[in-house]
Amino acid sequence: MAAIATEQDILKGLAEIIDEIVGIDKSEVTPEKNFIEDLDIDSLSMVEIAVAAQDQFGVEIPDDELRNLKTVQDVINFVQNLQKPQG
């Protein structure tokens, strides 16, 4: 299992994934950005990003959940919540 990542770690990892998959500069990827409206990332690229994030953070992001993750911060929160040690 992947080590528990801090908010900064997740942001950095996510920015690298987005750069690799859609070629958006890492500095553009900040927490308040909306994937579709601000970063012009479509639903297919979101699937690729989710899969890469899964490999990197060890957290599964199914298609149903993916629909609700609108901003970079949403993904950070989602990953952090699932990484918390369970009961």
Add this chain to the structure above:
Amino acid sequence: MTTIRINDTVPGSRVLAFGDYRPARVVTNDDLAATVDTNDEWIRSRVGIVERRVAAEDETIVDMAAQAGGKALAASGLAPADIDLVIVATCSAETPMPSHAASVAHRLGIAAPGAYDLNAACAGFCYALAAADAAVRTGSARNALVIGAEKMSQWIDWSDRSTCIIFADGAGAAVVGAAAEPGVGPVAWGSDGGQSDRIRIGSRHEYIRQDGQAVFRWATTAVAPVALAACERAGVAPAELAAVVPHQANLRIIEAIARKVKAHNAVVADDIVRSGNTSGASIPIALSRMVERGDVPSGAPALLVGFGAGLAYAAQVIQIP
């Protein structure tokens, strides 16, 4: 004890020649935008298709397969009498029987070959090539004609914008013969029937439906490891590949697979742009056109990766004829 003899004098098989046939009628994105709510920009960015070919109403899978097969046979320099096996990979058959393969063989003047159809959907050509390779190596056939042929248009709901923009018609063929040096590597293949409802034609009265996002996720994650397994089994490093020819499903899937295979010196087939997704015909059509244009040198290794309904998948490394 009685021993059963198999031919042990054929160390391998290779593709001797390719051929392809694309129907004359071109359907552009603008043509589709005139009838369903879509547009050229959306189709190009999501799927990568600029135009596709659609068969004439009275043009059959046998017609297209015979055209492609005839071209491959002529290019191979072999005579019809040299062919002992004809396999047609198709998942869009007009009728369940007779097989298309027997009719295609008859059309081409190939007398009394082993002939059958095979359905592994978009992975069909790779499955058929593996079957032909085995038949040649074990002495069941001196030479084989392998064809992927599809008339997807007859299973398309032309008012469903999620599928009508993708699928297309056509046929591609390969002649496979014996070789002192193996030119077809071991196949890496498999299936996942638990996801059989992801891409389906429910009955003969229904149209093709697919669960686009789930299929996209599967294709961009599960297929690259199969491609790498085929390289491993053939003993060919990805960096040595001169061409990567994934099933022409969607340009975004093709690019994702290519990125993961890391074949940095390879031409990646993008025939989907002008031919659309022709299912089991897409790999041999792309290869045939690649060879015709001279994109890849003779003898160079190419990676073939088929994947689709089943879900079924297969990959192998071959030598370009």
